[in-house]
Amino acid sequence: MAQFERPELYDFHGVSMTHYFTYNWENLQNFKALPDDILVATYPKAGTTWMSYILDLLYFKQRDNERETSLAIFDRVPFLELSIPDAPTGIETVDSLPTRPRLIKTHLPIQFVPKSFWENNCRIVYVARNAKDNAVSYYHFDRMNMVQPEPKDWNSFLHRFMEGKMVFGSWYDHVTGWWDKKQTYPNLLYMFFEDMVQDTGRELERLCSFLGLSTSVEEREHIRGGVQFDAMKANPMANYSTDPVMDHRISPFMRKGKVGDWKNQFTVAQNESFDKHYEMKMKNTTLKFQTTI
Template sequence: MALIQDALRRPLEYVKGVPLIKYFAEALGPLENFRARPDDLLISTYPKSGTTWVSQILDMIYQNGDLDKCHRAPIFMRVPFLEFKAPGVPSGLETLKDTPAPRLIKTHLPLALVPQTLLDQKVKVVYVARNAKDVAVSYYHFYQMAKVHPDPGTWDSFLEKFMAGEATPASTEEPSAAQNPKREIRKILEFVGRSLPEDTLDFIAQHTSFEEMKKNPMTNYSTLPKEFMDHSVSPFMRRGTAGDWKTTFTVAQNERFDADYAEKMAGCSLSFRSQL
């Protein structure tokens, strides 16, 4: 594992102006050979915005609520990460080749970098967004424990990079979904054109709660080697709620962030809950 450790914590690389993890940038070339299928479903998110939660919901829907089937493999095998690449482990593209249809596919790529084949096939897309302050805090902790990222440095310096768009990249809205998860599960169910009994929806809501997923090795990424994700630094699933940013942002940082956000998001109709 020493060779793997030596290969991690590399600087980000820019592709079409988008900062990417070095190995993910290298994966874009081979992705030109990826061929989407009409029944693929793409889960498109900015990191730390509820991706794993929605992935588990969709897999449980696809498996008709059968929890044993959802324990067949870790979430990153059941829902391949399209642009994933890292030393010594299968890439997202390699995992996809062994994934039976209908496939669930995860990506953090912005539209400019999404393989054209997904657009040509007009696959269904579930887009997940979250309030930016909680994303920033969650991402900072993730940078510390997930070693494919560069070293994040101090919180203050990381926040500046995040605001400048120098952290790696971005419908259901995760924070509001936490208030009424069954409503959001029903929306997703209808979107994918499926139906399930009411008691199955209750079962899915129970087993996709943050508390259940945090202790489930098939969703909490604890099966990955420590060289990639060090859960002793910070758990992959840390808080799962809106408003945690208040424990990290200073008053000055909050004011600066609000001003910057208002400027960059002017004209955007999306609204987010920053606390529950």
């Protein structure tokens, strides 16, 4: 394992962040999106890699078979705001992409997204995941990712999640901020992790329709097979096993990918207090989630 410094959380314009994502801020805000760029936006651990991989296969599988076996997903779909010492920044990686459209991922809350994406009317795919599964996944991720803050024990982590003291801020603000944007910005497709698990084929069709891609049933079926959780978990180009900041001995980057696994982590008391808090936080939105399917 390479040695990385676990960062401290700090308040950045009202959102909890770490310096790994704010260091390059001026360049980030001035980022020049191209009109055909496609942005994958999510709260961390909501299906980002899954959606990135699906998009990459939709656009490039036919053109370049070698890409699939030789290029890790984080090089194909760069992480826009990432800035880690001794590595190219996310922006540099995006700007050196040889293929178009450029597929770009971000975890930024809506108010931090560079203006050029809106000015160029770029297509954006947002994936949201129910809060309970998202919290559990984030906890195990923070245990194994050395450039994330120390998660401590599950109970204190859950409290921090409820308070929004997470990297990229509050889950509640994130999912509702993007949901509100969808009402006024037609080039935003808002998708749910749970729908993708329940019927990957149907959601693939929805995605292709949004992107204006005419894919055959066979192509979509082939992609659906390649992006099933077990296939991706076993694929070194998709499972982050080549990323030096992650310690897979602690927990795999791709852990379970299930809906409802929160039941194995939450105690009855935690679940009751979470539900009460959730109801209060979500009372003013039309956004609804499934916690089991």
